[in-house]
Amino acid sequence: MAYESSAGRWVLAVAVLGSGIAFLDGTVVNVALPDIGRDLDASTSSLQWVLNGYLLTLASLILLGGALGDRHGRRRVFVIGVGVFTVASLLCAIAPTAEALVAARLIQGVGGALLTPGSLAMIEASFRPTDRARAIGAWSGLGGVATALGPLLGGWLVQDVSWRAIFLINIPIGLLVIVLAGRHVPETRDPMAHGRLDFLGATLAALGLAGTTFALIEGPDGMSAQIAIAAIGGVAALVAFIMVERRSPNPMMPLDIFRSRQFSAANLVTFVVYAALGGFFFLFVAFLQISLGYSPIASGAASLPVTALMLTFSARSGALAQRIGPRIPLSVGPLVIALGLLLTTRIEPGDDYLTGVLPSVIIFGIGLTLVVAPVTATVLAAADSRHSGIASGINNAVSRVGGLTGDAFYDPAKMTDGFHVAMLVCAGVAALGGVIAWLTISNDVLHTEAAEGGDTPDRLGEDLMCPVSGAPLRPGREAACAPPAVATASSD
Numbered sequence: 001m002a003y004e005s006s007a008g009r010w011v012l013a014v015a016v017l018g019s020g021i022a023f024l025d026g027t028v029v030n031v032a033l034p035d036i037g038r039d040l041d042a043s044t045s046s047l048q049w050v051l052n053g054y055l056l057t058l059a060s061l062i063l064l065g066g067a068l069g070d071r072h073g074r075r076r077v078f079v080i081g082v083g084v085f086t087v088a089s090l091l092c093a094i095a096p097t098a099e100a101l102v103a104a105r106l107i108q109g110v111g112g113a114l115l116t117p118g119s120l121a122m123i124e125a126s127f128r129p130t131d132r133a134r135a136i137g138a139w140s141g142l143g144g145v146a147t148a149l150g151p152l153l154g155g156w157l158v159q160d161v162s163w164r165a166i167f168l169i170n171i172p173i174g175l176l177v178i179v180l181a182g183r184h185v186p187e188t189r190d191p192m193a194h195g196r197l198d199f200l201g202a203t204l205a206a207l208g209l210a211g212t213t214f215a216l217i218e219g220p221d222g223m224s225a226q227i228a229i230a231a232i233g234g235v236a237a238l239v240a241f242i243m244v245e246r247r248s249p250n251p252m253m254p255l256d257i258f259r260s261r262q263f264s265a266a267n268l269v270t271f272v273v274y275a276a277l278g279g280f281f282f283l284f285v286a287f288l289q290i291s292l293g294y295s296p297i298a299s300g301a302a303s304l305p306v307t308a309l310m311l312t313f314s315a316r317s318g319a320l321a322q323r324i325g326p327r328i329p330l331s332v333g334p335l336v337i338a339l340g341l342l343l344t345t346r347i348e349p350g351d352d353y354l355t356g357v358l359p360s361v362i363i364f365g366i367g368l369t370l371v372v373a374p375v376t377a378t379v380l381a382a383a384d385s386r387h388s389g390i391a392s393g394i395n396n397a398v399s400r401v402g403g404l405t406g407d408a409f410y411d412p413a414k415m416t417d418g419f420h421v422a423m424l425v426c427a428g429v430a431a432l433g434g435v436i437a438w439l440t441i442s443n444d445v446l447h448t449e450a451a452e453g454g455d456t457p458d459r460l461g462e463d464l465m466c467p468v469s470g471a472p473l474r475p476g477r478e479a480a481c482a483p484p485a486v487a488t489a490s491s492d
Helices: 007-038 042-073 075-093 098-126 129-160 171-183 198-220 225-247 254-261 261-290 297-302 304-322 326-343 353-381 385-402 412-440 484-491
Strands: none
Touching: 007 042, 007 075, 007 098, 007 129, 007 171, 007 297, 007 326, 042 075, 042 098, 042 198, 075 098, 075 171, 129 297, 171 353, 225 254, 254 261, 261 297, 261 326, 261 353, 261 412, 297 353, 304 326, 304 353, 326 353, 326 412
């Protein structure tokens, strides 16, 4: 399809609307946490599960979701994902207890894992090669708008309607997407996809992440036999996952991709930095509401400068990494993030937003902008071209896992003290990411030229997604890059 055609616009609209509901929930739920906690009498760990339950199933199953789409039809799996997400949103809206809400969020993550890779795969498969980058760029920009509007929309709904309304708005959008996809999106499959799906690997990955995440969230409240069993079982499942993937003829995550030192290093930087980001985004909006007395709308709008910076400068950040190499941006960026987090420890009740909150938000946003595009470009460039699709999925899953992290939550004074301590820890973790990048990332990893019909890493900055709850997803087959020597040899 051509980008300017009516058929192309319909495909783009369906992909944006479908992925938009998933991106929207990644930002609006944070704004609603204090109200959810008070209404459902939820503990801090329960609120963490409201956020992390979604990320857990999304990270565990997103690679499987992409593989299912390749084999059984991208539109079909995308529509199924939207349907699951929509039903789960209804369950979230009517949840009578915190436990029921967490269960519904787990189901939402399953839907997100099916629809998220499908939204981009439909664009890649439907548009002609010359228009793909433009279409994906439009998808990225519109997705960024949905993310930017999320805190404001969520704040308004929480303040003037109910926290339950942030889930109800997904239902009409989801139903519309299902109808439009059936009418306007052609079905596509990957003719090269064959063999049995790695369901055992997917199951072990989910069990491993569930056990270790449960232990990390519940452990601070006191060790128990249940927590110890979950931790040991989770680690054992992850070890078994690696063993199964090593022997499987069709692994969900081919381990040979990690033979690239740069690929492994970039994913380690992703994991460490996004661990710090997970702590910040979990506490920041709640801190503004509980300790500083912000309304839900005001707290949602407080972090908009971060999204604005990423929307404006992500492409430039990717181009900068292409020109000078990714080592400096990936080393400096986490240090700037750490500085922004350190500045948040100076925020006290009664501080003005412009002088007390905004400086730390801007510095944090600058650091994040330096990191997101270069780290994704490095991952894709470091992977073998035949693994570029799975490389993008692994990096996204790693970033989601990196974000997985008593009643003092609702006490303004205790929240203030706890927030300051947490930000010190997050700053240290972010700074560690910068040190790792300086020691492990090579500048020449992005020195590539496009293979015929492919794209160069600096173009990645033009079609990156802006949501900061996870690394950008991008269909890897568009980035068919080769080192200059290989490209020259092939042309001869």
